[in-house]
Amino acid sequence: MTPEREKRLNDVLDKRQPNLTVVLENVSDPHNISAVMRTCDAVGVQDIYILNTNIGIHKKWGAKSSSSAAKWLTIHQFTDAKACFEELRKNFKKIYTTHLSTDAVSLHELDLTESVALVFGNEHAGVSEEIIGMADGNFIIPQVGIIKSLNISVACAVSLYEAYRQKNNAGQYDKPQLTGDPLLALKEVWGMNDGNRETAIGDEEC
């Protein structure tokens, strides 16, 4: 790896936001998933949760993924909603679904500077009742038009860029948020710290 390439990757790592994630529940169109991944990468979301209770693990997002953005994300795949939420609860304080309901708040009213997971549902069925029951709240992207339908990749991008705006205002892109062992582990995955591997393992053993 050239020093320029290493600097470029380090610059990206310095902007990664470990307290923000996206959960895709039974999103079936691979193009939608690819588009969401590109936006995740663009705003610094490293971890993405793909929950498929209907169709099983997407082979496409395995180790040899063909999506260029997928290579740079940490993809967590689940086929069980409870197991997915157990993992989410370990890492995120709030879990919000995008679901039309009387208690839904506008996207712009959410505090997206805190530790948050945003759940987007299937293209047709939306977020499942099971997931809604386990989440902390619902939000909607305001719409004032005649056609009430935003593509999921558009809805996700609008949400993630509102998070970007809030986090940027709060200075969360000004200093690295991803540090310590998680940073070292990711550097290893990205092929950046072969020389540091022993140190990293030594740290874990302490």
Add this chain to the structure above:
Amino acid sequence: MTPEREKRLNDVLDKRQPNLTVVLENVSDPHNISAVMRTCDAVGVQDIYILNTNIGIHKKWGAKSSSSAAKWLTIHQFTDAKACFEELRKNFKKIYTTHLSTDAVSLHELDLTESVALVFGNEHAGVSEEIIGMADGNFIIPQVGIIKSLNISVACAVSLYEAYRQKNNAGQYDKPQLTGDPLLALKEVWGMNDGNRETAIGDEEC
């Protein structure tokens, strides 16, 4: 038209924002144009400018458009950049392009509560030099990832929803922005004011 339907359409008209528009320069993928149109409708953008200096008028967006959102938008098609800008200058104070350049400002620094046209360019070539030379400034959607490419429909949605957020904060959705003859003309197109047609024409004759 049922009273319920008329009320629904009037509610939409009350939220239309005549001081905001989108210009698509040589955007070639009809799916991208359709997605942009859906987002325009969703945030209350009524007018959209489609400038095709390369490929001519899109037949798809003519009178018998198959896009459900297109039916509810006012589509201005041009094949000449100067003619397009002359028309834009009559209706909008500022014209901004999305173009990577040293003088580009971040989307979130733009004042989108004022009268603004946002120009998005071809999927590969971007906005042309001719258009950049005639515009008032450039903006970029900030990106902190490895892959530097947002789909045009995603970029447009992120921009329009930032406009929505600013305009909503400024109260521009709280009272009708589209009024007078332009409102009556649009109601006629939407089949809402057959009974008012004579009044409307009378108004124009005064």
